[in-house]
Amino acid sequence: TQIEQALRNAIIADQVDVHFQPIVDLRSDTVVGFEALARWCDADLGYVSPSIFVPLAEERGFIEQLAETLLRKAAQAALSWPKELFLSFNLSSAQLMDPATSSRLLSIINQVGLDPRRLELEITETAVMADADVAQKIVSELRAAGVRVSLDDFGTGQSSLGRLRDFSFDKVKIDRAFVSRISADRASEHIIKAIVSMCEGLELEVVAEGIEDFAEALKLKALGCGMGQGYFYGKPADAVATMRYLSDRY
Ligand code: G
Ligand code: G
Ligand code: MN
Ligand code: NA
Numbered sequence: 309t310q311i312e313q314a315l316r317n318a319i320i321a322d323q324v325d326v327h328f329q330p331i332v333d334l335r336s337d338t339v340v341g342f343e344a345l346a347r348w349c350d351a352d353l354g355y356v357s358p359s360i361f362v363p364l365a366e367e368r369g370f371i372e373q374l375a376e377t378l379l380r381k382a383a384q385a386a387l388s389w390p391k392e393l394f395l396s397f398n399l400s401s402a403q404l405m406d407p408a409t410s411s412r413l414l415s416i417i418n419q420v421g422l423d424p425r426r427l428e429l430e431i432t433e434t435a436v437m438a439d440a441d442v443a444q445k446i447v448s449e450l451r452a453a454g455v456r457v458s459l460d461d462f463g464t465g466q467s468s469l470g471r472l473r474d475f476s477f478d479k480v481k482i483d484r485a486f487v488s489r490i491s492a493d494r495a496s497e498h499i500i501k502a503i504v505s506m507c508e509g510l511e512l513e514v515v516a517e518g519i520e521d522f523a524e525a526l527k528l529k530a531l532g533c534g535m536g537q538g539y540f541y542g543k544p545a546d547a548v549a550t551m552r553y554l555s556d557r558y
Contacts, residue, residue, distance in 0.1 A: 312368055314350050315361050319373055324348045326382045327544035330553065331396065331515060331537045334529045339557060341394035341428065343537065344382035345544045346374075366402040375403060376416060383420040383427075385547040390558055396428040398460065401435035405442055410449035424454040430481065431457060433465030444475060451476060458515070463499065472510060480507055484518020484538070490527050497531065504532045 318324050328342035346358040365371040379397055386395040403409045417427055429450060436443045436459075447457050458479035459471065463486055472480075482503055489496040500516070507514045516528045519538030528536055542553060 311353060311356070311361070312364060314353060315348070315356075315365065315374075316370065318348060318350065319370070319377055322377070323350075324374065324377060325546065326378050326385065327546055328382075328385065328550040329537060329544040330542040331394075331535060332541045334516075334525070334533060334536045339393065339541075339554070340535065341396055342386070342389070342550065343396040343430070343544075344378065344398070346378050346398075347544075347546075362400055366400050371400055371402045372406075372412070375400070376412070379413060379416050380420060381547075383417050383422040385550065386422055386426065387420065388551060389554060391423075391426070393554075394426050394428050394456070395422070396430055396458065398430045399435065401432075401438050404431060404435045404446060405439045407442055407445065410446045410453075413450070414453055414455075425456075428456040428458055428479070430460040432460045433462070433471055436471055436475065437466065440474075447475060447477075451478075458513075461517075462503065469506075472506075472512070477512060479513040479515060479535075481515045481517050481537075482533070487516050487518045487524060487528070487538070488520070490524055497527070500528070500533065501531050508532070 325347045327345045327347050329345060330339045331341045331343060333340045346362065348361055349355045365374045382395055382397055414424065417424060451457060456478040458481055459477050460481045461483045462480045464483045482500060486496045486500055490500065504514055513535060514533050515535040515537055516533045517537050519525050519528065519536045519540045521540055525536060525540055545553065
């Protein structure tokens with residue numbers, strides 16, 4: 309297809325970009341890391357969302373090449389941040405089904421020179437479900453190397469609680485669907501409260517996604533949520549704007 313060819317070309321021509329969104333420690337109101345988000349704007353097609361082109365690359369069998377380019381760029385950018393900040397990178401389902409993924413990712417950050425302890429990988433419940441045995445193996449290899457793993461979009465997939473028991477994660481990211489309704493309905497507030505309390509028991513860090521205003525930030529702090537992310541703290545921005553964002557703060 310036209311879009312597939314354009315994407316393949318964009319990868320080769322190094323035109324797929326990475327943006328970064330701050331992740332904040334709500335207890336101290338400081339930036340602790342950034343999530344890398346793929347961005348692609350094609351000359352003819354215009355802006356194409358990663359929710360379109362990531363699944364396309366998976367289907368067409370070139371997700372590895374795409375992910376490698378993205379991780380390389382993201383890790384390179386992270387080298388110029390203050391050294392304690394982490395880089396959070398999204399893994400796709402296809403990557404979690406491929407046993408070679410852990411060594412591939414580790415070799416990329418090793419080449420770039422990023423400490424594995426500064427890398428965090430976001431995986432979704434749905435991706436974990438696809439081939440749980442392989443996914444589990446990948447996750448434990450990565451964690452053994454010092455990489456942290458977070459469960460992304462928590463609350464929207466299936467059998468979330470079972471996953472938390474069977475897998476070793478470091479962090480849970482509460483999907484923004486709950487956060488966006490926190491001011492409007494009590495149910496979302498109760499759900500977040502329950503997730504926070506469960507994660508305390510399991511010794512998992514909690515990140516609330518999609519915080520868009522001060523009121524939401526206050527509420528999430530009051531609920532005991534340790535970390536947050538969203539437009540209120542910063543929209544995804546390119547590497548240069550991210551450095552500017554950091555130098556305004558440090
Ligand atoms: O940034 P945005 O909201 O447009 O992202 C849409 C979706 O694409 C999100 O679910 C996000 O996790 C996913 N996504 C963004 N960048 C990447 C990436 O580099 N790899 C993978 N696998 N998914 C990504
Ligand atoms: O699936 P994942 O959580 O990786 O997706 C992250 C996506 O959420 C990014 O594409 C980002 O653009 C989007 N996002 C981040 N913060 C906010 C926010 O505060 N509001 C909304 N609507 N989207 C957000
Ligand atoms: Mn994510
Ligand atoms: Na998410």
